[in-house]
Amino acid sequence: MEKNTGDFVTCTYNNAHRVLRSRLQLHLIKCRSNYPHAELQKCPLNQLHLVPEAEFELHLVSCPDRKIITHYKYVDEMKFLKHDPIESEENWDDTESGNYNPETYVRSNQIIRKPVGPPSKRKAFRHEEEERWQQFD
Known part of the structure; x- marks a missing residue:
């Protein structure tokens, strides 16, 4: 060593x-x-x-x-670039169509859903799903 x-x-x-x-x-x-x-x-x-x-x-x-101390104590001000604001023709906040509702989409298409809840509600849900699927056939 x-x-x-x-x-x-x-x-x-x-x-x-x-x-x-x-x-x-x-x-x-x-x-x-x-x-x-x-x-x-x-x-x-x-x-x-x-x-x-x-x-x-x-x-x-x-x-x-x-x-070392003066270097950190007296930091120069940061220089920011100044630019003119850019005008945009689009505004994403103003939507002409409604919001997306996944529940509506699932009900109108052939998508398999899983029942959730107590046994009585699951049984009723399965019955409703059988009727919904018969509409597509």
Whole structure:
């Protein structure tokens, strides 16, 4: 297994500490308990940036992660294309014919229907269906 030797960063609590960037967050938690009186402030743009209080204002102006926040904070307005409304001769809401009724269609054509309901209604339905089918013969 090959180790990553190129991506080291320096700890803000102790300059002698060199840590992999991927392990920096865990290291800062441990190092914070060893240096409880260190006067460092967390950057609001990146919690891994711990800056001395004297340099905090300067860091806020020049933080490298500031561009990420400003990119999403100040989004340009979307430009919409303006076009003239298109006049249409059709209106699908105004129908000249009536609505489709499947029950009417089934009664007037040779379509087999299944009886539904209690036994007495099913028996009556079968009797009506026999009479309806005799009309087609």
